[in-house]
Amino acid sequence: MKTLIVCLLLLLPSAGCLFAQSSDFIPGGNVLFEDNFSQDPLGDFPAKWSTSSEGAVVELDGLPGKWLKVSGNVAVNPELKKKLPEDCTIEFDLVVKKESCRAVFGLTTISDVSAGNIYYKKTAVTLQNMTGYPDLVVTKDVQDLSSKSDFSLAGYIDRVLHVSISVNKTRLRVYLDDTKVVDMPKLVLPEYRNNFFIAGGESVPAPPDAIYISNIRIAAGEADARRLLIKQLFEQGSAVTSDISFNPQTNVMTQQSYPVLDTLGKAMQADPSLNIQINGQDQQPAGFVQSTGTTGTTGTTDVSNMATGTAADALVKQKVEQMKSYLVQKFQLNVDRIVTGVSNKIMAKANAMQTGQTGQKLKGFLTQFVKL
Incomplete structure (x- = not known):
């Protein structure tokens, strides 16, 4: 039995490359x-x-x-x-x-x-x-x-x-x-x-x-989204992406969203002084009235008291909290390094930027990362 165990242990390093x-x-x-x-x-x-x-x-x-x-x-x-x-x-x-x-x-x-x-x-x-x-x-x-x-x-x-x-x-x-x-x-x-x-x-x-x-x-592909996202975050203090998506039936974050968050998580691991705020905005159908809430200097709606927000705000808050949980759990980050919010100004900023660069507007759920 001891011989068998030793043989298995010797085989493990070479077999390790077979696992994704x-x-x-x-x-x-x-x-x-x-x-x-x-x-x-x-x-x-x-x-x-x-x-x-x-x-x-x-x-x-x-x-x-x-x-x-x-x-x-x-x-x-x-x-x-x-x-x-x-x-x-x-x-x-x-x-x-x-x-x-x-x-x-x-x-x-x-x-x-x-x-x-x-x-x-x-x-x-x-x-x-x-x-x-x-x-x-x-x-x-x-x-x-x-x-x-x-x-x-x-x-x-x-x-x-x-x-x-x-x-x-x-x-x-x-x-x-x-x-x-x-x-x-x-x-x-x-x-x-x-x-x-x-x-x-x-x-x-x-x-x-x-x-x-x-x-x-x-x-x-587009210019490396991960490279540009981190560069923009460090140089301009904030970055906006529509590459983080959610299942429309379950509102659970899709696996296609992970690489963007992985890049951010690795940057936060490498730089302990990098703390961020994650803001979200869902592009609403026509006729939807966005809750004004209490807006600070960053344009972020205060959703700490969800009774004053709308159901849409609550859903957006749930989505950005998923991003925070993913980063905290996968990269072992202190929860205090990430705060979350709901913004009604991301769309205007992102579309102005995109229209000037490509003539196209961002679609879907918008995520803003702000360097604190």
């Missing part, structure tokens, strides 16, 4: 390219892609859908109409076999891999299951910049690994499943956004098996 952790990845909303090879015949090279050599659409035992087989010393790229925007996300599923070649993916100055060698012009991540080598390496052109010794690819052999990449100007974030493994703020130069590529690592002779990819999604 909390992620701050936000997929872009404007899809630029999407492909799961469903329209491509088996054995053919997919119609929407280019290759430096070869490749074929295949099926994998025990896994649904179709997959593009990428062998060693081969690079492929999607055929994009134009270069990647400075704020974008890239996602795909990856399968690595026990004898697969290394998996290399990233950005390149080459728009079509059939016309050049990405080995010399790339910002890339390499995943490799090779004895004596780190399992993850970040590379710029031909130079290795960093590696991770706490990531083990062995736990993902013959499993579907979801890869997510977030590009925000010069910043590159990479997530394997829901675990962030790369976050380099000054890595991406504009010329490296000519295209995205995936390659089988170069070696002589080539390994006996390939890597396999599917469910590729490339999307443009």
